[in-house]
Amino acid sequence: MNDKAVRRSPVLAGGLSLIPGLGQMYAGQRYRGGAILIATLLIAGVVVWYGRPGWSFAPIGIYLWNIWDAFSLARGRARSAFLPLLLGLVVAYGIGWQMIGIDLSAASGERAMAILRPMLRPDLFERRYELNRMWTPITVPCPTGDAPPAPPASRQDGEKRAFAMPDCAGVLETVIVSVSGMWPNAETEIWWETNIGDDKPLGGNENAPLIVETDETGSLTTTIRVPSTVLIAQPDPTLALTHRIYFDQRELTSGFQLSRNGRFVVQGMVESITMALMATFLSALLAIPISFLAARNLMSSSPITIVVYVIVRTILNITRSIEALIIAIVFVVITGLGPFAGLMALVVHSVAALAKLYSEVIEGIDPGPIEAIRATGARWTQIVRYGVIPQIVPPFTAFTIYRWDINVRMSTIVGFVGGGGIGFYLVQWIQINQMGAVGAAFLAIAVVVVTLDYFSAKLRERLV
Amino acid sequence: MLSVQNLTKVYPNGTQALKEVSFDVQDGEFLVVIGLSGSGKSTLLRCINRLIDPTSGKIFWDDLDITAASPSELRHIRRHIGMVFQQFNLVKRSSVMTNVLSGRLGYANPWLSLLGIWPAEEKQRAIHALERVGIADKAQSRADALSGGQQQRVGIARALMQEPKIILADEPVASLDPVLSHSILQYLEQLNKDGMTVICSLHFLDLVHRYATRVIALKDGIKVFEGLPKEIDRAKFKEIYGEDAQEVRATSLEAPA
Numbered sequence: 270m271n272d273k274a275v276r277r278s279p280v281l282a283g284g285l286s287l288i289p290g291l292g293q294m295y296a297g298q299r300y301r302g303g304a305i306l307i308a309t310l311l312i313a314g315v316v317v318w319y320g321r322p323g324w325s326f327a328p329i330g331i332y333l334w335n336i337w338d339a340f341s342l343a344r345g346r347a348r349s350a351f352l353p354l355l356l357g358l359v360v361a362y363g364i365g366w367q368m369i370g371i372d373l374s375a376a377s378g379e380r381a382m383a384i385l386r387p388m389l390r391p392d393l394f395e396r397r398y399e400l401n402r403m404w405t406p407i408t409v410p411c412p413t414g415d416a417p418p419a420p421p422a423s424r425q426d427g428e429k430r431a432f433a434m435p436d437c438a439g440v441l442e443t444v445i446v447s448v449s450g451m452w453p454n455a456e457t458e459i460w461w462e463t464n465i466g467d468d469k470p471l472g473g474n475e476n477a478p479l480i481v482e483t484d485e486t487g488s489l490t491t492t493i494r495v496p497s498t499v500l501i502a503q504p505d506p507t508l509a510l511t512h513r514i515y516f517d518q519r520e521l522t523s524g525f526q527l528s529r530n531g532r533f534v535v536q537g538m539v540e541s542i543t544m545a546l547m548a549t550f551l552s553a554l555l556a557i558p559i560s561f562l563a564a565r566n567l568m569s570s571s572p573i574t575i576v577v578y579v580i581v582r583t584i585l586n587i588t589r590s591i592e593a594l595i596i597a598i599v600f601v602v603i604t605g606l607g608p609f610a611g612l613m614a615l616v617v618h619s620v621a622a623l624a625k626l627y628s629e630v631i632e633g634i635d636p637g638p639i640e641a642i643r644a645t646g647a648r649w650t651q652i653v654r655y656g657v658i659p660q661i662v663p664p665f666t667a668f669t670i671y672r673w674d675i676n677v678r679m680s681t682i683v684g685f686v687g688g689g690g691i692g693f694y695l696v697q698w699i700q701i702n703q704m705g706a707v708g709a710a711f712l713a714i715a716v717v718v719v720t721l722d723y724f725s726a727k728l729r730e731r732l733v
Numbered sequence: 734m735l736s737v738q739n740l741t742k743v744y745p746n747g748t749q750a751l752k753e754v755s756f757d758v759q760d761g762e763f764l765v766v767i768g769l770s771g772s773g774k775s776t777l778l779r780c781i782n783r784l785i786d787p788t789s790g791k792i793f794w795d796d797l798d799i800t801a802a803s804p805s806e807l808r809h810i811r812r813h814i815g816m817v818f819q820q821f822n823l824v825k826r827s828s829v830m831t832n833v834l835s836g837r838l839g840y841a842n843p844w845l846s847l848l849g850i851w852p853a854e855e856k857q858r859a860i861h862a863l864e865r866v867g868i869a870d871k872a873q874s875r876a877d878a879l880s881g882g883q884q885q886r887v888g889i890a891r892a893l894m895q896e897p898k899i900i901l902a903d904e905p906v907a908s909l910d911p912v913l914s915h916s917i918l919q920y921l922e923q924l925n926k927d928g929m930t931v932i933c934s935l936h937f938l939d940l941v942h943r944y945a946t947r948v949i950a951l952k953d954g955i956k957v958f959e960g961l962p963k964e965i966d967r968a969k970f971k972e973i974y975g976e977d978a979q980e981v982r983a984t985s986l987e988a989p990a
Binding site for chain 1: 782784807808809810811812814815818820821822823824825826827831835836837838839840841843846847849859888891894895901
C-alpha cells in the first residue's frame, strides 16, 4: 500500500461512503471500493429480493462498517474485512436455510426405523417349500344383453375340486368360494389373478393376503369380495372376461431358495450387468474411430482437420456433460420402456466419455518408437502393428474396463426412469413400500458393484 | 561410400536446420558429428535414412541416390541402415524380444509379421543379437523394466537385426550416466571393427577423441570443421561451441581397455 498518496480528508472520505465504496475509492483504493460497492448491493439485493426484512441488519451493518472503513482508510489505516464477511455469510446461510425449508423435526426417527427395519431383512431368500395349488375360473363382470351366459366357475384336478358361486360377479360383489381335496388342517392363501396375469391380494383392505385354514377333510369354504382394481387395465370394463381364483398351500421343507422378489432382484441385476456390458462394448466400438478425430496430434495438420477436431471435441464435451439418467428419459420416450432405452442412454454417454479418454491416449503416444520402427524399413501397416498398437491397446482396454465399472453403477439407476434393469424394480418397490425387496436390491447392487470394482482394479493394474 | 552433397533442410516453420552441407564417409569409418544442441546434427542423421526429407541436396550411397528413392526402394535402403537413438525409442510396453524382432520388419513376411508370428530362425537371430550386447537373459522382460544402459543395448540389438552396413547413432549416450557411455560406445566400436560404418553424433570431446576416426562439426546448420579428432584443439573447440563453452569430460575415469 502506498500510504503517502492515500492521506486524504477522513471526514470527506466517510461522507463520500454514504455511497458504499466511494470513500475508499477517494482514499486511493479503487478495488476495495468496487468490491464493497458490489458486495453491499448484492447482499441488500438478496434481502429485498427474497422479502426477508428481518435480515436487513446485515446490509445495514456492512454499510456502517463501510463508512467507518473509509474514514479510517483516509487516515492511513485499513479496517479488517472480517465483520462484513461474517454478516454476508450469515445472510447467505440464513436465507438459504429458510428457502430450503430445513426442518430437523421433519426427520422422524420413528419413520426412518419403519423403513430401515424391513430393509435390514432383505427379501432375497425364503425357506424352501412344497406348493399345493388349485384354482377356479370366474367371469368378471357378468355378461350382459344377448351375450352367452358365463361358463361355470368350477374346476376339477384329480382329487382337488374348486368352485365359485355365482359363476360371474361384478367388481366389489361378494362371491362364495370353495375348495376340497387339499391338505387337511393347513393354512391356505386365497388370491386373485386377473385376465392379464396381475395378482391381487384378497385380505384386509385388498392389501394383505387372505389366509383360511382347511378342515380335517382338506376342504374350505369362505366368501371373498372381487377386488376393486381387477378391471383397472381393461379398455372396456363391460366386457366379460375370465379371471382366476387361486388356493395355495405351502409346507416348508429343508433348505432355502430365492424368494419371488429375490428372483426379480436376480433378473434385474442380470439385466443391468448385461446392459452395462453391451453398452460398454458398443460404445468402445463407436468411440475408437471418433477418438482418432478428436486427437489433436493427428488432426493439427490442415485447417479442415482442425475444424473437424474442434467440432468433434465440442460435441463430445456437450454430450458428456449430460447425465446418462437424463439421456435415458429421452430414450424412454423414443424407444419405449425397457432395457433398450437404458442401453442407448449408456451408449451415448459412454461413447462421449470413452472417445475423450481414447483420444488423450492417442495424443500421448510416444513418437520415438514409431520413428525407430520406420527407420528399420518397415511398411506402414507394420509400423502401426509394432509401434502404435502396443502403445494404445493396454490403456484403451484399461479405460474400457473402467467404463464398464461405471456403466454397471449407472445401469442400476437408469431403470428409475424406465430404462430397465434393477432400478426399474427398485423404484416400484420403493413406491409400494416393499422395503424388504428394496433392501435385497441394495444388497445385490452393493455386492455386484464392489466385486466388479475390485476385479476391474486388479485387471487395470496388470494392463498399465 | 556415402556421399552427402549440398544438403539443405528448411523446416515448414522457417527454421534452417542445414545449409549446403557436404562431406563423404568411407566404408568402415567411425565418423563423429559434433556441435551444439540445435546445430543440425539430428536433422543430418535423419536425412541420411530420410526419416526427414531434405529440402535440397543429394545423398549417394555408392551409386544409389537415396534422396531420389521411391517409397519401396527407400524401405530396402533403410533395411541396411541401423539407427540408435538418444531416447532409445523402444516400445516400452512390449517385451525386449518383440522390440529386437521389430528391427527385422524390413525383411519379414508382411502378413505373418502383422500377426506377430516370427520364424524360429529370426527368433534365434534376435537372441544372438541380444547375446552380442550381453543381455540375452532379459529377452522376456518388458522394455521399460530395464535400466537406461540396458535399454540402449536393446536399441543396438534392434539395429543389429537389420544386418546393417551403416549405423546412425543420434547422441546414443546423451541420456545415460557418463560412466555407461564407454560401455555403449565400445559396442558401437566393436561393430565398426566388424566392418560397419558408424555415423554418430556426440557431445563430449573426450569421447570424440577416444572413438572417432574422423570428425565433422556443425554450427547453425553449417559445416565448420572436418578432419581428424586430434586436430580439435582448444581454439577449434571454442570456434565450434562458442566463446562461453567449457570442455566437459564424460568421465574422469579412464575407459577400460
